[in-house]
Amino acid sequence: MSHITIDGQSVPFEDGQTIMEAATAAGVYIPHLCHHPEFTPHGSCKLCTVNVNGRCVSSCTFPAQEGQEIANNTEELNADRKRLTQMLFVEGNHFCPSCEKSGNCQLQAVGYHLNMLDNHYPHFFALKKVDASHPEVLLDRNRCIFCALCVRASHAEGKDVFGIVGRGINKHLEVTSESGELSDTNLEVNDRAAHICPTGAILVKGTAFKVPIGQRIYDHHDIDEMSLGESHE
Amino acid sequence: MESFIKQLTEKYQHQSTQLLMILREVQAQYFHIPKLAIALLVKELHIPKTQITGVIEFYSFLSTEPRGRYDIYISDSITDHMLGKHAIADYLCEKLKTPLGTIRADGLVSIANTSCTGLCDQGPAILVNGHAVGRLNKAHIDEIAALIEAQKPLAEWPTDLFAVADNIHKAGLLLNESVEKGAAIKATVQRGITETLAELKTSALRGRGGAGFTTAMKWQFCRETPETERYVVCNADEGEPGTFKDRVLLNSYADDLFEGMTVAAAIIGAKQGFVYLRGEYLHLYDKLQSVLALRRQANLLGENILSSGLNFDIEVRLGLGAYICGEESALIESLEGKMGVPRNRPPFPVTSGYLNKPTIVNNVETFVAAAHIALNGAEWFNQHGTEKSKGSKVLSISGDCARPGIYEYPFGTTIRQILADCGAEDVLGIQVGGPSGTFISNKEFDRKIAFEDLATGGSFIVFNNSRDIFAIVQNFTHFFAHESCGFCTPCRVGTSLMKNQYDKICTGHGSSGDVRELQEIAKLIKSTSHCGLGQTAAQPILTTLERYPELYNNKLKQISFEPGFDLDGSLAIARMLTGRDDSNAHLAQVEEE
Numbered sequence: 007m008s009h010i011t012i013d014g015q016s017v018p019f020e021d022g023q024t025i026m027e028a029a030t031a032a033g034v035y036i037p038h039l040c041h042h043p044e045f046t047p048h049g050s051c052k053l054c055t056v057n058v059n060g061r062c063v064s065s066c067t068f069p070a071q072e073g074q075e076i077a078n079n080t081e082e083l084n085a086d087r088k089r090l091t092q093m094l095f096v097e098g099n100h101f102c103p104s105c106e107k108s109g110n111c112q113l114q115a116v117g118y119h120l121n122m123l124d125n126h127y128p129h130f131f132a133l134k135k136v137d138a139s140h141p142e143v144l145l146d147r148n149r150c151i152f153c154a155l156c157v158r159a160s161h162a163e164g165k166d167v168f169g170i171v172g173r174g175i176n177k178h179l180e181v182t183s184e185s186g187e188l189s190d191t192n193l194e195v196n197d198r199a200a201h202i203c204p205t206g207a208i209l210v211k212g213t214a215f216k217v218p219i220g221q222r223i224y225d226h227h228d229i230d231e232m233s234l235g236e237s238h239e
Numbered sequence: 240m241e242s243f244i245k246q247l248t249e250k251y252q253h254q255s256t257q258l259l260m261i262l263r264e265v266q267a268q269y270f271h272i273p274k275l276a277i278a279l280l281v282k283e284l285h286i287p288k289t290q291i292t293g294v295i296e297f298y299s300f301l302s303t304e305p306r307g308r309y310d311i312y313i314s315d316s317i318t319d320h321m322l323g324k325h326a327i328a329d330y331l332c333e334k335l336k337t338p339l340g341t342i343r344a345d346g347l348v349s350i351a352n353t354s355c356t357g358l359c360d361q362g363p364a365i366l367v368n369g370h371a372v373g374r375l376n377k378a379h380i381d382e383i384a385a386l387i388e389a390q391k392p393l394a395e396w397p398t399d400l401f402a403v404a405d406n407i408h409k410a411g412l413l414l415n416e417s418v419e420k421g422a423a424i425k426a427t428v429q430r431g432i433t434e435t436l437a438e439l440k441t442s443a444l445r446g447r448g449g450a451g452f453t454t455a456m457k458w459q460f461c462r463e464t465p466e467t468e469r470y471v472v473c474n475a476d477e478g479e480p481g482t483f484k485d486r487v488l489l490n491s492y493a494d495d496l497f498e499g500m501t502v503a504a505a506i507i508g509a510k511q512g513f514v515y516l517r518g519e520y521l522h523l524y525d526k527l528q529s530v531l532a533l534r535r536q537a538n539l540l541g542e543n544i545l546s547s548g549l550n551f552d553i554e555v556r557l558g559l560g561a562y563i564c565g566e567e568s569a570l571i572e573s574l575e576g577k578m579g580v581p582r583n584r585p586p587f588p589v590t591s592g593y594l595n596k597p598t599i600v601n602n603v604e605t606f607v608a609a610a611h612i613a614l615n616g617a618e619w620f621n622q623h624g625t626e627k628s629k630g631s632k633v634l635s636i637s638g639d640c641a642r643p644g645i646y647e648y649p650f651g652t653t654i655r656q657i658l659a660d661c662g663a664e665d666v667l668g669i670q671v672g673g674p675s676g677t678f679i680s681n682k683e684f685d686r687k688i689a690f691e692d693l694a695t696g697g698s699f700i701v702f703n704n705s706r707d708i709f710a711i712v713q714n715f716t717h718f719f720a721h722e723s724c725g726f727c728t729p730c731r732v733g734t735s736l737m738k739n740q741y742d743k744i745c746t747g748h749g750s751s752g753d754v755r756e757l758q759e760i761a762k763l764i765k766s767t768s769h770c771g772l773g774q775t776a777a778q779p780i781l782t783t784l785e786r787y788p789e790l791y792n793n794k795l796k797q798i799s800f801e802p803g804f805d806l807d808g809s810l811a812i813a814r815m816l817t818g819r820d821d822s823n824a825h826l827a828q829v830e831e832e
Contacts, residue, residue, distance in 0.1 A: 089763055093732035094728060096732070170293070173724055182288045
């Protein structure tokens with residue numbers, strides 16, 4: 007079997023695997039938000055940036071190749087990842103103390119993991135729309151990080167309920183209905199797309215506090231323990 | 240509207256890949272994309288609504304809200320600024336009683352800024368319903384305003400208003416003489432396909448868009464793919480501010496381009512080619528169509544070209560105002576009728592491009608050079624240039640010089656020589672390769688145009704000592720934030736943060752900590768962005784910080800200690816909440832000396 011080296015550790019890989027896939031299989035955590043093993047890699051959050059033979063690449067999309075010397079868990083890369091996470095925090099409106107997803111949120115968990123103690127950058131205070139029209143699912147665009155997992159999941163379900171539209175900092179999540187409201191789409195509460203959101207942008211109504219704060223996943227575990235099996239949901 | 244949309248989709252054979260061409264016509268008809276049109280297109284093209292709304296919101300020249308019946312975009316490139324854009328824009332807005340960024344109450348006129356329109360040698364420039372008007376002065380504006388108030392259709396406007404000059408001041412290898420029609424194709428067939436590819440390899444031709452990938456290698460990779468359906472794409476989305484050489488090649492050397500594309504098709508085995516023409520070059524569209532028609536008549540395109548057994552045709556598709564579509568994989572997405580978001584690579588377009596089929600994407604100038612090489616051979620070509628950069632480079636020269644326009648030089652020509660030729664004096668610096676390239680100072684005139692020294696896609700903007708470096712870099716930094724596609728975090732958020740941080744320093748609110756912060760953001764965007772746009776967006780800041788640290792230092796507030804806390808910045812929330820931004824809503828960190 008062929009091998010790559012991640013932070014000095016030899017990691018086997020099969021032909022066609024990405025660096026992320028090889029790392030995950032070997033129990034090596036690479037921070038990420040837009041990646042999910044069940045869906046086509048997206049490569050947009052850039053948290054999984056690693057250094058391969060001196061060049062930065064996204065490990066979720068870059069193929070593993072024999073001879074790659076990869077730096078992953080380094081002070082420098084984690085500092086960059088912290089800054090990228092802070093960018094996501096100031097771009098949207100993420101108020102953890104009042105968010106139902108707190109404790110189960112991967113954005114928050116990555117923030118913990120990277121020892122993020124403040125937002126660092128000035129806040130954008132962007133005005134984002136909340137869509138509470140659907141009887142069972144809430145869409146709060148304030149918390150969207152454009153990972154497109156809901157887009158990918160809904161596409162895989164043959165529904166294409168979600169889409170990311172627009173350009174640059176004005177990008178936003180849209181739903182496919184003439185009114186533009188979630189209630190007029192064919193989204194159902196048991197759809198994968200309603201459960202895949204790593205943050206609190208898409209929430210199933212009526213379930214928010216079934217598990218009390220303090221007893222949630224990342225209240226007790228670092229995301230590096232959980233993420234390898236992708237058992238966030 | 241139903242019948243209009245029906246006819247339109249029939250004209251484009253219900254192909255969703257034609258979405259941009261379709262939406263362009265809807266916008267021209269209704270001055271926006273009405274909701275009903277979107278609903279009808281969802282049905283006719285069988286695509287999700289979000290693909291259509293995504294495209295509308297992505298491209299600058301489409302809108303969901305009605306624009307004026309005369310929709311004016313003012314080119315906001317630094318070169319337009321240097322030619323008096325601000326005063327001209329003020330006069331235009333006043334004359335038409337329409338403030339910049341608004342639509343007049345009667346719906347007749349709308350005026351907005353847009354990125355560089357490629358008339359840098361003849362600015363300031365505007366687009367009126369997509370058609371370029373250069374060399375704008377007050378007399379032109381008076382004339383245009385009268386025509387608009389009289390509601391004269393554009394077709395009845397004096398044609399000299401829309402005249403665009405080539406301004407070729409120095410011709411070289413490619414511009415001296417056009418390839419005789421069909422000669423490069425004949426030479427390719429006679430020499431043999433494999434032999435012509437070998438010739439191209441010997442010529443050492445590298446891509447002229449700026450990146451400089453070896454052309455023969457790209458074509459060979461594509462040719463060797465197991466797929467049999469392959470595509471030839473010409474990148475005519477020349478959006479880099481300060482670049483306009485493709486405009487001239489398309490206007491006066493289109494046959495050479497199509498000849499080069501046909502040679503490429505023979506080599507890689509393609510039946511279909513596309514020219515992706517930037518929307519700002521709408522004025523070239525009809526001309527290109529008629530050149531293509533003539534070539535079809537002469538059997539230089541179509542079935543069994545010149546009895547060689549080769550079948551190939553070319554379609555021109557228009558962009559709609561998005562710089563990012565100059566990135567090859569974003570261009571392919573756009574050709575497929577989608578938002579111009581760059582793809583993940585690998586796979587590269589040579590194996591998975593248009594419709595996921597093997598595709599070569601090359602710059603206009605690269606195809607023109609390839610046509611000449613196919614006809615005249617590698618030796619003719621590579622006796623010009625340097626060891627690592629063979630042949631010539633066509634430059635678009637603008638800014639502070641006596642003779643802006645097109646100059647073709649062998650690679651290895653010094654900056655000093657170029658400045659002398661175009662009549663530039665008292666030079667402060669030059670932006671070589673556009674905002675994504677390098678800003679060089681007046682201590683670097685012995686440097687050379689070459690891949691191994693100053694690589695360039697062709698933009699060459701000269702600044703004299705009266706110019707303010709901060710104003711230049713600010714214009715470029717705003718440009719990148721505006722043009723970021725928004726796909727990846729560092730570019731989407733980072734370019735906006737960088738823009739705000741730069742504005743803070745420009746307006747005299749920066750401290751030394753702010754410059755460090757600026758540098759940190761710049762480096763992060765450069766190293767972690769998804770594509771070339773993000774990776775080069777910080778170039779104007781990084782290259783000027785490196786060359787003019789003293790200028791930046793002088794711009795900073797003279798404060799006696801290093802602040803650990805930004806007092807004024809922390810009031811941003813309070814200002815936002817109260818809607819205030821007056822001087823009393825700002826606090827100085829310490830008493831100023």
